[in-house]
Amino acid sequence: MGNEPLFLGKPVRPLVLGGGSWGTALAFHLASKGLPVTLWVRDETLCAMISSDRENRVYLPGAIFPKSLDVTSNIEKSLSEASFIVLAIPCQGVRETMKTLSSLGAPRLPIVSGTKGIEQKSLRMVSEIVSECYLSDPDQYAVLSGPSFAKEVVRNSPTAVVVASRSQVMAKETQSLFNTNYFKVYTRADVKGLEICGALKNVIALAAGISDGMGLGANSRAALLTRGLAEMTRLGVALGANATTFSGLGGVGDLYLTATGEQSRNRTVGVRLGRGEKLEDILRDLGQVAEGVTTAQSAHMLALGHGVDLPVTRAVYRLLYEEASLVEVLRDVMDRPMKDEEEF
């Protein structure tokens, strides 16, 4: 045990939940630091393939697993051996997974969440789902977010992200655990703000993609990003977040990456929608999660419930869920009353 690194006083044994691109990238990242990491992959066939290839050829081809990265589909055994959890499954699966963990009766472990989204039925953030179903102590929860494409993280492209936790100890220990000289981690205290940023930026990225797919041009994209950031902030502040979080890496940083980066699944879905393709065809081809599709509905409903005006989100929602046409939603956005730029 001598010099073994500790996390919250215990030897570091991360259990990463999620065999997609982000779970694989975060597990790879921690294992590259020499830490003994277990990656839990729900699908047994995928798990067996990853185990024998030492690579996730389905979701993240090209990243050959370090020796200290183990893969399993046995959640019970891996949970009993872990000292904390890294959550990287799509948002709509978080509740089910937290309930499964709770039912196993093992001691509750701290959670670092990399999931971005808002649950559709309950309109809950990930931290709220976790606290309802698994962890009663919010000081054991952190969210890690910011501009970070999985493929670039495993290529060691210089990346900067942010970790937020209500507990300064949790934030700082998570920072030390994930930080490397190519993966720079900042801290902040605003969990809610960072979660809203990570969820809402995907909806605005869909909108930017739609605009580009329609060929509307660079002026339109810049307008959508700027007004999109304003509405992300507006919803965040109404829900108790700190406005400055929205100008940080998790806000403007991730919005810029997702709305303009060709690797973004959300932007890709938007571009194809803007070209007139059907959502179901696009999602079938994508084969990966584009969180903005479900978040558009959750955010729209949250905004209605709190009396907050989110015109870009509403446009995306109407296109995806009300069969509104591209022309109609564009007209809705552009025909709004004139106002002061700073008006909330």
Ligand SMILES: NC(=O)c1ccc[n+]([C@@H]2O[C@H](COP(=O)([O-])OP(=O)(O)OC[C@H]3O[C@@H](n4cnc5c(N)ncnc54)[C@H](O)[C@@H]3O)[C@@H](O)[C@H]2O)c1
């Ligand atoms: N890929 C990235 O670059 C990236 C970066 C930062 C954050 N994220 C976020 O991480 C989360 C996961 O995204 P991803 O990119 O890994 O998605 P993905 O589509 O690449 O993979 C999702 C994986 O989760 C599995 N899964 C789905 N529902 C599940 C459930 N209920 N229980 C267990 N496993 C389940 C799927 O089978 C799949 O293996 C999302 O919220 C995403 O926004 C992704």
Ligand SMILES: O=P(O)(O)OC[C@H](O)CO
């Ligand atoms: O590929 P996307 O659109 O899901 O974006 C991935 C990450 O959230 C970027 O930070």
